[in-house]
Amino acid sequence: MSALPSPEQKPAYVNRMFAAIAPRYDLLNRVMTFGLDQGWRRFGVRYVAAARHQAPLRALDVATGTGDFLPLLHAAMPEALVVGVDFSLPMMQAGLSKVFATAGQGAYVGGDALKLPFPDNSFDAVTTGFGMRNVADLLGALREMQRVTKPGGRLACLEVAQPRSALIRWSHRLYFNKVVPLLGAVLGGNSEAYTYLPQSAAQFPPPDHLRDLLKAAGWRHIRYRLLGLGAVAVHMAEK
Ligand SMILES: C[S@@+](CC[C@H](N)C(=O)[O-])C[C@H]1O[C@@H](n2cnc3c(N)ncnc32)[C@H](O)[C@@H]1O
Numbered sequence: 001m002s003a004l005p006s007p008e009q010k011p012a013y014v015n016r017m018f019a020a021i022a023p024r025y026d027l028l029n030r031v032m033t034f035g036l037d038q039g040w041r042r043f044g045v046r047y048v049a050a051a052r053h054q055a056p057l058r059a060l061d062v063a064t065g066t067g068d069f070l071p072l073l074h075a076a077m078p079e080a081l082v083v084g085v086d087f088s089l090p091m092m093q094a095g096l097s098k099v100f101a102t103a104g105q106g107a108y109v110g111g112d113a114l115k116l117p118f119p120d121n122s123f124d125a126v127t128t129g130f131g132m133r134n135v136a137d138l139l140g141a142l143r144e145m146q147r148v149t150k151p152g153g154r155l156a157c158l159e160v161a162q163p164r165s166a167l168i169r170w171s172h173r174l175y176f177n178k179v180v181p182l183l184g185a186v187l188g189g190n191s192e193a194y195t196y197l198p199q200s201a202a203q204f205p206p207p208d209h210l211r212d213l214l215k216a217a218g219w220r221h222i223r224y225r226l227l228g229l230g231a232v233a234v235h236m237a238e239k
Helices: 010-032 037-049 069-076 089-094 096-100 138-148 166-188 193-203 207-216
Strands: 058-062 081-086 106-110 123-129 149-160 220-227 232-238
Touching: 010 089, 010 166, 010 193, 037 069, 037 123, 037 149, 037 220, 037 232, 058 069, 058 138, 069 081, 069 096, 069 123, 081 089, 089 096, 089 106, 096 106, 123 138, 138 149, 138 207, 149 207, 166 193, 207 220, 207 232
Parallel strands: 058 081, 058 123, 081 106, 123 149
Antiparallel strands: 149 232, 220 232
8 A cells, every 4th residue: 555645745744754753763774774874874974074165164964854964974074063954843853962962063953955944055065864755846855955055065865776686676675665664663663654665765766867856956976876785875966
């Protein structure tokens, strides 16, 4: 049965879903990815932190959720203001300790990825992880991130992907469609959210298509790396 909402219903649906799973979100992520997810985020952070910086140094994590990117951005760019933006207050609240781990350099801001509450050219480094699947207008979100990035600044966008090898794809599909909803039910008390996850992943544009969308949104020098046996794509781009 489909757990996917219509585009009009998506923001309210996504907001409700993440509010429900917020307290268990980090635990489920670590278990589901066998503890690999922070390494994937670190890969993206290393790329954006190497951007040509212009004082005052600032980094932004869009659809930050429980803020897993914030301490990693702080470690890579200790002088930077590190901002996480999300429209789910319960997710950011569940991740308050991540802001404390930025030694006073971090903040959460409530806001919509489709209408970021920042002026043009504000950030040197922008990250987003596993959030783009959830926005109602993907191209609009890619454009917004481009708008708030300084010229010469960088983006790392992490999202789930379908492994290319047939055998791995088959095992991954089995794991994602059967085991993950079960883990969601047992550990998170919410199998609907973890049924939405593989279904929304199956609908998300494949990496080559996402690269084209990034180009259409005004990004340049776009490339991507597949990690986790091809189950995660990290797109890297510059403004
Ligand atoms: C799967 S979580 C990802 C959290 C985090 N980035 C990570 O790496 O684990 C997706 C997040 O996207 C947020 N989100 C979805 N649509 C959004 C929008 N239009 N504006 C802001 N946040 C949004 C949700 O509230 C949720 O916290």
